[in-house]
Amino acid sequence: MxxxxxxxxxxxERTVLDIERLEFEDGKRYALLGANGSGKSTLLKIxxxxxxxxxxRTVFPDGVKxxxxxxxxxxxxLSAENxxxxxxxxxxxxxxxxxxxxxxxxxxxxxxxLSGGETQRLALARTLLVPFTLLLLDEPTAxxxxxxxxxxxxxxxxxxxxxxxxxxxxxxxxxxxxRLADFLIFMDGGVIAEVMSSExxxxxxxxxxxxxxxxxxxx
Amino acid sequence: xxxxxxxxxxxxxxxNDPLLNEIIATTMKMAFTSSALALLIGVPFGILIGxxxxxxxxxxxxxxHACMALPxxxxxxxLYILFSGTGAIYSVRLMVVAQVVLIAPVTAGMAESYxxxxxxxxxxxxxxxxxxxxxxxxxxxxxxxxxxxxxxLMAFARSISEVGAVQIVGGNILHxxxxxxxxxxxxxxxxxxxxxxxLGIILLLIxxxxxxxxxxxxxxxx
Ligand SMILES: Nc1ncnc2c1ncn2[C@@H]1O[C@H](COP(=O)(O)OP(=O)(O)OP(=O)(O)O)[C@@H](O)[C@H]1O
Ligand SMILES: [Mg+2]
Numbered sequence: 158m159x160x161x162x163x164x165x166x167x168x169x170e171r172t173v174l175d176i177e178r179l180e181f182e183d184g185k186r187y188a189l190l191g192a193n194g195s196g197k198s199t200l201l202k203i204x205x206x207x208x209x210x211x212x213x214r215t216v217f218p219d220g221v222k223x224x225x226x227x228x229x230x231x232x233x234x235l236s237a238e239n240x241x242x243x244x245x246x247x248x249x250x251x252x253x254x255x256x257x258x259x260x261x262x263x264x265x266x267x268x269x270x271l272s273g274g275e276t277q278r279l280a281l282a283r284t285l286l287v288p289f290t291l292l293l294l295d296e297p298t299a300x301x302x303x304x305x306x307x308x309x310x311x312x313x314x315x316x317x318x319x320x321x322x323x324x325x326x327x328x329x330x331x332x333x334x335x336r337l338a339d340f341l342i343f344m345d346g347g348v349i350a351e352v353m354s355s356e357x358x359x360x361x362x363x364x365x366x367x368x369x370x371x372x373x374x375x376x
Numbered sequence: 377x378x379x380x381x382x383x384x385x386x387x388x389x390x391x392n393d394p395l396l397n398e399i400i401a402t403t404m405k406m407a408f409t410s411s412a413l414a415l416l417i418g419v420p421f422g423i424l425i426g427x428x429x430x431x432x433x434x435x436x437x438x439x440x441h442a443c444m445a446l447p448x449x450x451x452x453x454x455l456y457i458l459f460s461g462t463g464a465i466y467s468v469r470l471m472v473v474a475q476v477v478l479i480a481p482v483t484a485g486m487a488e489s490y491x492x493x494x495x496x497x498x499x500x501x502x503x504x505x506x507x508x509x510x511x512x513x514x515x516x517x518x519x520x521x522x523x524x525x526x527x528x529l530m531a532f533a534r535s536i537s538e539v540g541a542v543q544i545v546g547g548n549i550l551h552x553x554x555x556x557x558x559x560x561x562x563x564x565x566x567x568x569x570x571x572x573x574x575l576g577i578i579l580l581l582i583x584x585x586x587x588x589x590x591x592x593x594x595x596x597x598x
Contacts, residue, residue, distance in 0.1 A: 205504055
């Protein structure tokens with residue numbers, strides 16, 4: 158179990174994250190939902206350790222291995238194939254990843270010159286090649302076309318299932334959240350508004366902030 | 377006067393003067409060795425500081441920045457005191473040591489500021505992939521090889537033109553530790569301005585040549 162207690166993150170005077178308690182069960186999948194600036198990325202960065210909390214603590218399960226894909230996908234100035242090779246030596250795995258993310262024709266191309274969606278596909282493929290027990294993805298398919306996003310979702314699901322890992326991801330797509338996650342975490346202004354099972358009908362949402370958010374995206 | 381010196385400079389080069397060749401050879405040996413060593417030591421150190429987060433990082437960077445402006449005579453004197461009476465004094469090797477002490481902080485400081493200015497996404501992404509430090513180092517350098525050529529040129533230029541430290545620890549010994557800058561200073565002191573200016577012009581031409589080669593490499597890299 159991954160536990161967050163009394164976590165606060167401040168930038169200057171502003172508190173952008175304020176979480177009393179949040180638990181992530183091992184092997185479960187969690188979607189972070191919320192408007193721009195609600196604190197999704199900040200929470201993921203703190204879990205990934207690339208950003209330090211101002212207060213509070215995070216307790217990780219023993220022997221946790223984290224892989225994190227930031228919101229802004231980066232292609233290293235190498236061929237797409239070498240971008241994968243930098244995290245993995247297994248040629249068969251790399252070939253499979255190139256195929257799964259439809260990067261075969263791009264494998265010799267300089268990754269710094271890929272399109273936004275291509276870069277994101279490559280970044281996701283690269284992240285999934287890292288051995289992990291905790292996978293953190295920040296809007297992993299936001300730049301992809303619908304087909305690619307669908308395929309990426311399947312790849313994420315398969316990778317998380319194979320590694321028996323915990324998944325926490327941010328998304329602006331409600332269908333994706335429902336499809337991929339066991340639990341939906343609604344965030345608002347740096348606060349956890351509500352956590353609910355993705356199997357419950359969305360009409361079950363009780364928190365007014367979460368209701369308002371849902372209304373804003375489904376109408 | 378200047379014109380005559382320029383003419384003299386070309387005459388000197390045409391004469392294939394053995395002493396001049398020797399001084400140039402010693403200068404190049406010293407400058408290439410010390411700038412290469414300064415690069416090999418300073419750049420990884422600077423990048424490591426740039427990509428790491430640790431307590432006291434600000435202090436380390438402040439000290440590093442202070443070291444970028446170490447006065448060369450102070451470095452020369454310190455090494456002189458440490459090594460006088462030993463076999464190392466008045467050797468090209470000690471001149472190289474002095475130059476590395478002077479230049480490595482400059483290459484480290486430049487590498488650090490370059491990596492810090494580099495997209496923060498690169499280090500965040502690398503951390504997210506749990507890449508080991510040597511790989512992050514490689515990626516940081518790989519992101520802009522051009523930048524590191526510029527750093528090397530800085531190091532080489534500083535080395536070839538430095539006079540204070542090499543004079544003190546090298547002693548400007550004929551056939552041994554005499555380099556272009558100390559030879560220029562000596563000729564100037566002896567009133568041989570024309571020879572001094574001629575040497576200066578040759579020094580300039582060498583610097584220009586090195587820069588041209590580097591520019592060509594840069595264009596090839598792009
Ligand atoms: N480095 C920073 N310095 C100052 N403020 C920051 C910094 N990073 C984030 N913030 C602020 O923190 C708040 C939360 O940002 P965060 O990136 O977590 O939002 P988000 O939920 O991921 O939004 P989005 O949907 O746009 O990705 C925002 O108001 C943002 O302006
Ligand atoms: Mg975000």
